[in-house]
Amino acid sequence: MGNGSQANNPWLQELPDPISKVTWDNYAMMGTEMYKEMYGKDVLKDKGASDAYEVHPEKPVVKVTANGKSLELPVLLIPGIQKNTIAVALGYGRGAAGASKEAITNNIGRAAYGAGKNAYPLVGFDGTTVQYNADVKIEKTSSTYPLAQTQVHGSSENRPVIYETNLKSFIANPAQMLEEVEQEKLNITVNGSEDFVKDATMYPHYEKPGIKWGMAIDLNTCTGCSACVVACSAENNVSVVGKIQVQRAHEMHWLRIDRCFTGDLENPDVVFQPMMCQHCDNAPCENVCPVAATNHSSEGLNQMTYNRCIGTRYCANNCPYKVRRFNWLDYTGADSFKDNQQPLIGSDMDEVVLQMNDDLTRMVLNPDVTVRSRGVIEKCSFCVQRLQESKLDAKKQQDPSLVRNVKTACMQACPTHAISFGNINDTESNVAKARSDKHRNFYVLEQLHVLPNVSYLAKVRNTDRHIGAIEEGGEEKKGEAKKEEKAHV
């Protein structure tokens, strides 16, 4: 939001904060220790309390007083925040104090209205400099406030989702980090074969010649900035659904950044993991669709046929990565039912959805991408419109190597080049080169044998501290014991 100048940008408002994963609001971020002191619940030890905290969007509200001004804000627990410190974001709650809804929507914009509270009164000014820190007084109130969070659970629960280590141990034994998963793959494979793809299933194996699209994402360079998420929304006409819908976990983002707290939760590390459709070669979503609306292309894409989809949502249930998004309501005005964006009795759609559908704003839509109607599933397509264009280009120029130039929207927007994409059958492609980093290349939940086409390069931190789950020798046990205590925040 910056200083608030971006407050009327629905894409930005709906973009989850990299750490807190909250949209459309600001809040008082608080460490676990302070929360324990104020509310008597130790979410690090008491699993029931942390569960109860995470599954309800309603968060307790506190009254924050600083520089003689006070503000009521919901409390958001963020592990790792210093005890006796709270953090509040600026740039929210646009509009003069007490301004009417009309004034705000007319002067600033509909997206800005109702998004958070203005924290500027708490900021001090000593005559020369604006002071962004101040002594504050925090009081409990009896009310709660629902926050629209896109991710509520912070730990990976030791599942084979992320891998990380420190530089020292990676140099000492590069194979160690992925040793366990490699061993488990061998355990699943039958007849002593080492080919996990071919021999860990009872079904026949198909060769995949020609183009096979794949992606590799380097967790080392990903900073969690989320530029890719906005780029994806812009490229693929992904709907903005507004605060109320995000609260109900109806956000439509094809690409999300999963944030994972690791290590000591009082001073955690964070791993960011961009997560989108993994385009599995053995996709669990494809075989459960009764009408074959989602299927596999000969180029390794998991495709969605919107016209065919009847919306049983079975594919979304069966997707282990939970990347399929359902059009719960008519977010795009592309529906055959007239005027259904404004139900007669009550409305659970935000006005910002209507804003995104007025004649002028609709010009932002990418004409190369279908606008999805209500009742169908959608998901990452690997920017299939760009892939198609690059193939046509290569054909016209009679130069197959031109498909190497293709860039997905997320890849193009990534400031740190964490995402590489291309034909994995082409050894010269970016993605093939990235994947050659054998000791870091892994697939999320690989043991399920869904054979994803997106791989990740594990995070190696340039530090001597012990990182995450991977510790050596006697300390491993200690690490395990600690993990048991780990709460999910």
Place this chain on the structure above:
Amino acid sequence: MSLLKYESQQREPLVDGNKDYHQVTEDIVRPIEMKPSRLWYIGFYISVALLLFGVYSIYREVTYGIGQWNLNKTIGWGWDITNFVWWVGIGHAGTLISAILLLFRQGWRTGVNRAAEAMTIFAVMCAGQFPIWHMGRVWMAMFVLPYPNTRGPLWVNFNSPLLWDVFAISTYFTVSLLFWYSGLLPDFATVRDRAKTKFRKMMYGVAAFGWSGSTKHWQRHESLSLVLAGLSTPLVLSVHTIVSFDFATSIVPGWHTTIFPPYFVAGAIFSGFAMVQTLMIVVRKVLNLQDYITLGHIEAMNKVIVLTGSIVGCAYLTELFIAWYGQNQYEQWAFFENRGNLFSPYGWSYYLMMFCNVVSPQLFWSRKLRRNITVTFFMSIIVNIGMWFERFVIIVTSVYRDFLPSSWSTYYSPSIWEIGFYLGTFGLFFTCFFLFGKYFPVIAIAEIKAVLKTSGENYKAKMTDIEKADAEKFYIEEVEHAH
């Protein structure tokens, strides 16, 4: 005289009181010929009101989207599919009674089969609503039917369990309806023949398909019943097996379980019999049919309930054991955290299910409680609450926290329109059932008459006299002849 069938005096009579054929007809057809009671009207109007609320809930959902429900990106199915499986399960008791018990020649089925079959048909009608209206684009629902079309090579996906459901449920409905209706023919003819008004004569005349009661008709009727019983028998097992495949063939931890088919079938019969009990206890009281639906009938059904309830209990424990023994971390999480941990967000639903389905039916080991109407009525409701929660536990507590912790869901509770849809199916069910109670013979008259002379109380008493007079002669001449 000679007996066609001999029934031991040890057995309880299936028809109480001093009945002859005419009295049976009188007792069962009288409610059809009388004006319904005040209670009937009250019940009927409440049902219609619920039905209308359901229709409005569906209208909301279809016009504004599935977003009218509180499902989300992680929980794709909630109350909708829970209710679907629950209703389908309820139907199973009717089919079991009409088909399997017919083949096993269980005489006691005659008292309850008609109403139980009606229950099956209405329950399947209710069940069918959910998979239809839970579709995001229900106006494209015909895509699930493999009919010749102009969409080129696009065809249904035979790999999908949802498609198998389409076939399973539609077959089930068709066969059940045929079976029920063919049994109704002679009874409709009875009502027609007694009709005093022209309109009633015409309506029941059409419904009876010109049944004349000739030997040829009876012979064909008997053969058809056997054929349909033969067709229905596998359906008792297959329908819920296929419904369980929706879950068992997926990869979601907590769904992906090979034990599901037998476990679902047992659970279906369990909940179905509980529903039959709920309905029968009311029907016998309201329509004054205590002589036909006796304590013996209720006890027999309670025995089925304790048996199937215990099978379900074994299945629950097996699941827990396998989750531990299998050492699959995702499955362990589903069973020991999402469900088994009472303090996890949905832990309560698992323990409620355990209590209702496994602990409470054990009361029925006691003969006294099996024959107690109040206890039976209360238990039948408890069991159906428990079986609803079983489906809820399976569906919601599996998906709400599955593989990727980053996508774990917030707390799911239904919206008013989800509840409205469910209440609406109750409205549909009871509207149908009240109409059935008013216009249809709720007990199979012809079938009761077939068992009356061997199992009726007065006939058994007469038989006792003959037996006592000369036991030896009786056994040699009559009983051996009969067998």
